[in-house]
Amino acid sequence: MKVLHSVNEIRQAVRAARAGRPTVKVGFVPTMGYLHKGHASLLEAARKKSDIVVLSIFVNPLQFGPNEDFSRYPRDEQRDLALAKEAGVDFVFLPSVDDMYPRPTKTIVSVSEVTDRLCGASRPGHFDGVATVVTKLFNMVQPDFAFFGMKDAQQVAVIQQMVDDLNIPVDIIPCPTLREEDGLAMSSRNVYLQPEERKQALVLSSALRLAERLVKESNGTIAAEELQAAVKQHIEQSPLAQIDYADVLTYPSLEPVTDLKAVSSIIVALAVKFGKTRLIDNTIIQL
Incomplete structure (x- = not known):
């Protein structure tokens, strides 16, 4: 398992893994880290469907509102890397905020209508941040498949709409919500x-x-x-x-x-x- 930090590193790693192997499929699981069994199930699905598995860990400031929990969002890099290794991840993309946003962002990806309700209504701007960072990650990794948990079903709908509208060549694979034994959705x-x-x-x-x-x-x-x-x-x-x-x-x-x-x-x-x-x-x- 290789841990990569810069955009050039992840691009070169995926390009090298594909070199001379036109049928190789890359599966991608974007996360904000603090991984749990729900994330592990996404990685398992990616492992089964893909030849190369890429995991990203990035707490994206664009999708947090001014009074939300960006600074206190849980982080545990070493624990995350151990889970990734156990899950058979090939490349972990672990960029900093400066790696992802080296200059002020003047381009925002905004999906309408499917963002009008639910979290889109109660967290204004949230899905603009999600759509923007996922578009950037898709451009960096260039996966064949991307795996998302259905616990955030609106996010899945938003990303599918974005991919369809912008002709992004990636198949979105929704995966079931994993729950604790007592029924609480893993988060x-x-x-x-x-x-x-x-x-x-x-x-x-x-x-x-x-x-x-x-x-x-x-x-x-x-x-x-x-x-x-x-x-x-x-x-x-x-x-x-x-x-x-x-x-x-x-x-x-x-x-x-x-x-x-x-x-x-x-x-x-x-x-x-x-x-x-x-x-x-x-x-x-x-x-």
Whole structure:
């Protein structure tokens, strides 16, 4: 496993790995580090589908708002590198902020409509930062496949829209959300949770199971407003939960839905704060 820091280093490494091997496929897993089993599952998927696996670790300042947790976002480089090595990663791209943004950025990639709701509404500018850094990383690594976890389903939808619209030659591979044994979606931010917050955060996964059950029991006839209200009421039973959103939308277009019978799939998407920690989770229900 090689650890590379500069743009030229990662470009040259991937180019050399492809040299004389036209059928070689490069799989790419972009992350912000503090890796856990969810990331490991992405790397496993990349290993199975690709000849060369590239992992990037970069906490991207462009996607953090002025009052968000960029400075305190958890970091553990040595732990990350150990997990990467165990997962069979070939190249780890570990740039600094100066490597990624050597001068003030005057070009921003902005995806419209699919960013209008959910985290796009509550975190203005967030997805501009995501789309910009992912475009830069795709240009640097030039992968055949890129693997993203469905825990952030809106991010997957945004990146797929961007790739389609800009004809970027990379296949986006969505991967299932990994959960702890008790149902909590794995997240680097879970480390922030105090014991009681961690316990009450289980309301997210139980609310999603409730939504799945209500849709199944109604055979898809439940009104979206009724489904959304039931999910919110369930979460509000947890006294520490502060709901940012609990929405029912079409997926992947992320548009409002009134009649479930008129659409093929919906997402029940949640963002809830416990103390200072904001957690997201979702389930996609085929109808």
